[in-house]
Structures are given as structure tokens and as C-alpha cells.
Amino acid sequence: MPLITIGSADDPRLADYVRLRDVSLRRHLETEQGLFIAEGEKVIRRAVEAGFRPRSFLLAERWLDSLADLLAGTPDVPVFVVTEALAEEVTGFHVHRGALASLHRESRHSVDDLLGLRRLVVLEDIVDHTNVGAILRCAAGLGWDGVLLAPRAADPLYRRSIKVAMGAVFSLPWARLTDWAGAVPMMREAGYRTVALALADGARDIGEVAAELGPDEKVAILLGTEGDGLSQRWISDADDVAIIPMQAGIDSLNVAAAAAVACYVLR
Amino acid sequence: MPLITIGSADDPRLADYVRLRDVSLRRHLETEQGLFIAEGEKVIRRAVEAGFRPRSFLLAERWLDSLADLLAGTPDVPVFVVTEALAEEVTGFHVHRGALASLHRESRHSVDDLLGLRRLVVLEDIVDHTNVGAILRCAAGLGWDGVLLAPRAADPLYRRSIKVAMGAVFSLPWARLTDWAGAVPMMREAGYRTVALALADGARDIGEVAAELGPDEKVAILLGTEGDGLSQRWISDADDVAIIPMQAGIDSLNVAAAAAVACYVLR
Numbered sequence: 016m017p018l019i020t021i022g023s024a025d026d027p028r029l030a031d032y033v034r035l036r037d038v039s040l041r042r043h044l045e046t047e048q049g050l051f052i053a054e055g056e057k058v059i060r061r062a063v064e065a066g067f068r069p070r071s072f073l074l075a076e077r078w079l080d081s082l083a084d085l086l087a088g089t090p091d092v093p094v095f096v097v098t099e100a101l102a103e104e105v106t107g108f109h110v111h112r113g114a115l116a117s118l119h120r121e122s123r124h125s126v127d128d129l130l131g132l133r134r135l136v137v138l139e140d141i142v143d144h145t146n147v148g149a150i151l152r153c154a155a156g157l158g159w160d161g162v163l164l165a166p167r168a169a170d171p172l173y174r175r176s177i178k179v180a181m182g183a184v185f186s187l188p189w190a191r192l193t194d195w196a197g198a199v200p201m202m203r204e205a206g207y208r209t210v211a212l213a214l215a216d217g218a219r220d221i222g223e224v225a226a227e228l229g230p231d232e233k234v235a236i237l238l239g240t241e242g243d244g245l246s247q248r249w250i251s252d253a254d255d256v257a258i259i260p261m262q263a264g265i266d267s268l269n270v271a272a273a274a275a276v277a278c279y280v281l282r
Numbered sequence: 283m284p285l286i287t288i289g290s291a292d293d294p295r296l297a298d299y300v301r302l303r304d305v306s307l308r309r310h311l312e313t314e315q316g317l318f319i320a321e322g323e324k325v326i327r328r329a330v331e332a333g334f335r336p337r338s339f340l341l342a343e344r345w346l347d348s349l350a351d352l353l354a355g356t357p358d359v360p361v362f363v364v365t366e367a368l369a370e371e372v373t374g375f376h377v378h379r380g381a382l383a384s385l386h387r388e389s390r391h392s393v394d395d396l397l398g399l400r401r402l403v404v405l406e407d408i409v410d411h412t413n414v415g416a417i418l419r420c421a422a423g424l425g426w427d428g429v430l431l432a433p434r435a436a437d438p439l440y441r442r443s444i445k446v447a448m449g450a451v452f453s454l455p456w457a458r459l460t461d462w463a464g465a466v467p468m469m470r471e472a473g474y475r476t477v478a479l480a481l482a483d484g485a486r487d488i489g490e491v492a493a494e495l496g497p498d499e500k501v502a503i504l505l506g507t508e509g510d511g512l513s514q515r516w517i518s519d520a521d522d523v524a525i526i527p528m529q530a531g532i533d534s535l536n537v538a539a540a541a542a543v544a545c546y547v548l549r
Contacts (some may be wrong), residue, residue, distance in 0.1 A: 145412075153539050158529045179536070259546065262425045269446070272420050272542035275535065279526065279543045 018079075020096045024104040028095060031117035032073050035106040035174060042170065049120045051172040056081060058177055059116045063089070065185035067118040075099050075113040082114065120172060124161070124188040130205040132160035132188065133233050136278065137202070137209075138168045139195075139249055140240040141270060147171055148179030149271035150238070155183035157278040162189040163235075165198065199237070199252035207235040211253035212277050213245045214267060221257040225280045236277050241270050285346075287363045291371040296362060298384035299340050302373040302441060305411075309437065316387045318439035323348060325444055326383045330356070332452035340382040342366050349381065387439060391428070391455040397472040399427035399455065400500050403545065404469070404476075405435045406462075406516055407507040408537060414438055415446030416538035417505070422450035424545040429456040430502075432465065466504070466519035474502040478520035479544050480512045481534055488524040492547045503544050508537050 021029060031050055034040055045051055050070055053062045056078065063069060063085055072094045074082065079096070086094055102110045129135060136154045141147055147169045154162055162171075168191075170176060171184045192198050202209050210224055228234060237253055239245030244267075250256055259268065259276050267273065288296060298317055301307055312318055317337055320329045323345065330336060330352055339361045341349065346363070353361055369377045396402060403421045408414055414436045421429055429438075435458075437443060438451045459465050469476050477491055495501060504520055506512030511534075517523055526535065526543050534540065 149536060149539060153535055156528045156535050156539075157526075181536075259424075261423045268420055268423050268542065269416060269448075271539060272416060272423075275539035275542040276546045279546070 018094050018096055021101065024101055028071070028093070029073065029097075029105050031070060032102075032105050032115060033107075036108050038173075041173070045120065045170075045173070050117050051120050051177070052174045053116045053118060054110070054114070054174055054178055056114050058182060059114060060085060061182035061185055062116065062118055062177075065182075067121065067185065070117040070119060071095060073097060073102060073105075073115040073117075075102060075110075078114045122190070124190045126163065126190045126192060129161045129163055129188060129190045130202070133231070134159045134282070135161050135163055135202075135207065135235040136274065137163045137165075137192075137198070137235050137237045139165045139237065139245055140167045141238065142167065142169050143241055144169045144173045144175040145179050146241065146269070146271045147173075148176035148184065150274045151176070151180040151187055151189065152183045153271070153275045153278050155180075155187040157275070157282050159187075159236075159278055159282070161187060163198075164189065164191050165195050166192060167195075196248065199249050202235050203252075203254065205233070207233045208255065209235045209237055209253040210255045210257050210277075210281060211237040211239075211245050211250045212258070212273055213239065213250050213256050214258055215250050215256050218256040218258040221259055221277060221280050224255045224257045228281065234281055236274075236281060238270055238274055238277070285361050285363055288368065291368055295338075295360070296340065296364075296372050298337060299369075299372050299382060300374075303375050305440075308440070312387065312437075312440070317384050318387050318444070319441045320383045320385060321377070321381070321441055321445055323381050325449060326381060327352060328449035328452055329383065329385055329444075332449075334385040334388065334452065337384040337386060338362060340364060340369060340372075340384075342369060342377075342380040345381045389457070391457045393430065393457045393459060396428045396430055396455060396457045397469070400498070401426045401549070402428050402430055402469075402474065402502040403541065404430045404432075404465070404502050404504045406432045406504065406512055407434045408505065409434065409436050410508055411436045411440045411442040412446050413508065413536070413538045414440075415443035415451065417541045418443070418447040418454055418456065419450045420538070420542045420545050422447075422454040424542070424549050426454075426503075426545055426549070428454060430465075431456065431458050432462050433459060434462075463515065466516050469502050470519075470521065472500070474500040475522065476502045476504060476520040477522045477524050477544075477548060478504040478506075478512050478517045479525070479540055480506065480517050480523050481525055482517050482523050485523040485525040488526055488544060488547050491522045491524045495548065501548055503541075503548060505537055505541055505544070
């Protein structure tokens with residue numbers, strides 16, 4: 016764990032950490048460089064314990080002690096020691112928890128792996144990282160086996176997703192679909208009963224759908240984007256269309272709340 | 283609707299809008315001045331339609347047309363017209379939706395009003411505005427009648443709460459408790475069955491608790507802070523302690539997801 020004190024925000028060794036709030040910059044940088052960022056001691060520990068390999072750490076000095084055991088376990092990984100002001104200058108925001116790590120990105124599971132699991136949550140175009148993180152946490156907590164993401168859904172390894180997921184993104188299997196149009200037919204072929212959650216004509220109460228599920232039936236919940244919900248394509252391809260009964264005059268629940276209810280009711 | 287073009291971020295007429303990201307500044311400023319901020323055309327409309335009186339509007343020029351009807355309906359309220367750059371300089375962030383309003387804060391309901399309603403969600407020390415907003419939206423959507431907030435819970439009229447609640451904060455009755463220690467006994471006295479959601483010894487499956495509720499029974503769900511959950515005091519004062527059964531090794535759901543499940547199951 017070579018300790019390297021950094022004195023300038025322009026130091027190229029900090030390239031992994033620049034402008035963490037600039038979503039479009041980060042999206043390119045992280046996928047092209049094959050990295051992701053973990054923020055805060057707890058999340059960093061979980062990532063490393065889950066076997067993700069750190070590229071470097073960026074720490075304010077006061078974090079050296081509390082992370083000493085972890086740093087000792089990764090002896091070749093550089094530790095960049097910075098003031099909090101410098102960390103803020105590089106990242107573009109106040110790093111509340113004072114500790115960041117850059118880790119190697121991995122695709123740990125294939126879509127085929129996921130299709131062997133019994134209960135899946137499938138995210139169509141959910142573009143908000145907070146929602147993706149919250150849904151992963153929910154799915155894991157409520158006993159679902161994995162998450163599939165449509166090509167345009169937000170990145171589960173984006174800093175904010177990871178933070179909200181509280182590490183579930185490291186433990187719960189997930190994979191990215193490459194074929195949006197063929198996704199639901201593929202799931203049906205793999206034996207899933209596909210349940211679309213949507214405010215669509217003919218949708219049935221989710222409790223009624225839940226009551227019909229067999230004890231060992233493979234189930235996939237389909238969840239759509241924050242604004243417009245699921246695409247017509249996915250809705251018409253699904254076996255069931257379910258709604259959570261709502262009060263008149265109220266907009267739908269946000270997608271993370273709807274996912275929580277659906278994961279609970281269909282579990 | 284006097285249109286006033288503003289050329290400087292220091293113009294004292296913009297005092298309602300300064301540093302919207304500075305939570306502690308805003309907390310003091312908004313409660314002392316008796317105002318709250320609505321962001322985005324949709325939310326501004328809902329606030330005005332719900333009868334909240336605007337103090338002023340802060341708009342980029344391109345929003346004048348789409349809000350023309352609303353501005354015409356509030357002829358005495360000044361409309362400050364600014365460039366997006368100036369709006370950013372004043373508020374401290376890029377105002378994505380280009381439109382802000384400052385409105386008079388009102389306490390529309392008393393705790394006594396709320397205690398006349400059948401189904402309440404009660405927030406202990408939930409300090410995150412996003413969570414408060416999400417829970418209000420959930421409670422309204424799933425047919426709960428009102429929300430009580432403990433003295434330290436976050437402000438439902440804070441900009442971020444309002445945004446996440448999607449206007450439910452204007453339609454759903456809510457009130458602030460002044461007595462934390464006496465809150466649960468007071469609710470029991472008012473005839474509620476109080477159900478604490480907590481990972482506590484002896485907690486029962488929430489589905490089991492739900493099955494015992496009578497069709498007209500008054501019910502209050504108690505929800506605790508993000509980190510530590512409900513206080514021991516509220517847990518021991520409650521009639522029931524319920525948990526949402528979770529997978530081993532996973533942290534609890536976040537409080538907004540747990541609230542969604544609880545509002546659904548106990549509805």
C-alpha cells in the first residue's frame with residue numbers, strides 16, 4: 016500500500032476520480048477505463064470483500080487508520096492521500112465520508128446465468144441511478160435471485176447506485192440484456208411467468224396475480240422507466256399485466272416504491 | 283404579474299431563492315420567513331392549485347409562455363425574469379426545470395385534525411428529505427389518510443421533499459408533533475392500533491399483524507430514522523412490533539421501500 020501524498024488536483028494519477036458528479040463524463044470514463052468508484056468506508060470494504068480488485072484509493076489522512084487492515088491486504092495498490100479540500104477540487108463535491116476507491120469493473124454474470132435463477136426483477140429503461148440502486152437493494156432484501164437490466168437502464172456500478180444499494184450490487188447477481196426487443200420472449204422461453212407492472216388497460220390487481228403463482232414457478236417482474244412506464248412492446252409480450260391499486264387522483268408510486276411492493280407481494 | 287428583469291445575483295429581491303442547496307441555511311431562512319420553494323412547472327402549478335399563495339416567481343424567459351395562465355391568475359405577485367446563468371448563480375445549482383416559485387408556508391392541519399383520520403403514517407426522526415417526500419407520496423397513493431411527523435423529522439415543504447412527493451405534500455394532510463415522548467400514548471388514547479416497524483426482538487411478520495386488523499380499526503404505522511430505526515421508547519410504547527421478513531445477510535430495506543411495503547400490507 017504505497018502511500019502517495021498528492022498536492023495538486025491536476026495530478027494525472029487522480030484521473031479515475033475527476034468530476035464525479037458529471038454523469039455523462041463518468042459514464043464514458045468508467046466504462047472505457049473499466050473502473051467503478053466506491054464511496055465511504057463501508058461500501059469500499061464490501062466491494063473488496065466481494066472480490067473486486069482496487070486500482071487505487073483516494074483518502075483523507077484521517078481514514079488511513081480505520082482502513083489500515085484493508086490497505087494492508089492490498090499491498091500493491093496505491094493509496095493517494097489528499098486533503099479534503101483537494102478531494103473536493105478533484106471530484107467536484109464534498110466527499111462526506113472522506114474515502115473513495117477506484118476498482119476494476121467486472122461483468123460477473125451473464126444473461127444465461129441469470130436465466131437459471133427462479134425469481135428475477137427486470138428493469139427496462141430505468142435511468143436514475145438512485146432508483147436502480149434502491150431496486151437492487153429491495154430485490155436482494157426481499158429474496159429475489161437476480162436482476163436483468165435492459166440496454167438503456169442505468170449502471171448498477173455507478174457510484175450513486177452502489178451507495179443506495181448498500182452493497183447489494185456486489186452480492187446480488189445481475190446482468191445486462193443486449194436485445195431489448197427479444198427480452199420478454201426470451202424470458203418466457205426460459206420458463207418465466209413474466210409479470211409487467213403497468214398502469215395499462217386490462218391490468219389486474221397484483222394481489223390477484225400473486226395468488227395464481229405456483230410455489231416453484233419461475234417469475235420475472237418487469238419494471239419500466241420513471242416517466243412513461245414500460246414500453247408497449249414489453250407490456251404486450253408479458254404473460255400478466257399487474258397494477259398496485261392506487262387512490263384516485265394520485266400519480267403512480269415512484270418506481271422504487273412500486274418495486275418494493277411488487278417484490279413483496281410476488282415473492 | 284409585474285415582470286421584473288433582474289440583472290444581478292445580489293439583488294435583494296431574490297433573497298427567497300439564495301443557496302437552495304445549503305440545507306441548514308434554507309431551514310432557518312424558510313421557517314423564519316415563512317416560505318417554501320417549489321421547483322418546476324408541474325409542482326408550481328400543483329402548489330398554486332392547492333391554494334398556497336405565491337410570494338414571487340423566478341423564471342427564465344422561456345417559461346413565461348407556458349406559465350402565462352397561472353401568472354395571470356396571480357396579478358400582484360412579482361415575476362423575476364433571469365437568465366439561467368443568473369438563476370444558477372443565485373440558487374447554487376443548475377435549475378433543470380427553469381422555473382421556481384416562493385410560496386407562503388402554512389400549517390394547514392393540526393395534530394388534532396390528524397387524530398380524527400383512520401389511517402396514519404407516523405415518522406419519527408426521518409431526516410432525509412427524499413425519504414420524507416417518498417413516504418408522503420406512498421402514503422397518499424396507497425390510500426393512507428395522513429402523516430404525522432416527530433419534532434426532528436425532515437420538513438415536508440423543503441424543495442426536495444416536495445419534488446419527490448410529486449405534489450402529495452399539498453394534498454395529503456400532515457402535521458408536526460410537538461411532544462416526541464408522549465406521541466405514541468397519545469395515539470393509543472385516540473384509538474389507534476400503533477404498529478412499529480422495527481428489527482426488534484419479538485417483532486412479528488407484518489403479514490401476521492395485518493391479518494389481525496379489523497376492517498374499521500384505526501391504524502398508525504410508526505417508522506424510524508434511516509440509520510438506527512425507531513427509538514426504544516416508541517417501540518415499547520407501540521401495540522405491535524412488525525418486521526418485513528428479509529433475506530439473511532442483507533441490510534434492512536431503506537425506509538421509503540419499507541414504508542411502501544408497510545402501507546400496502548396494512549392498508
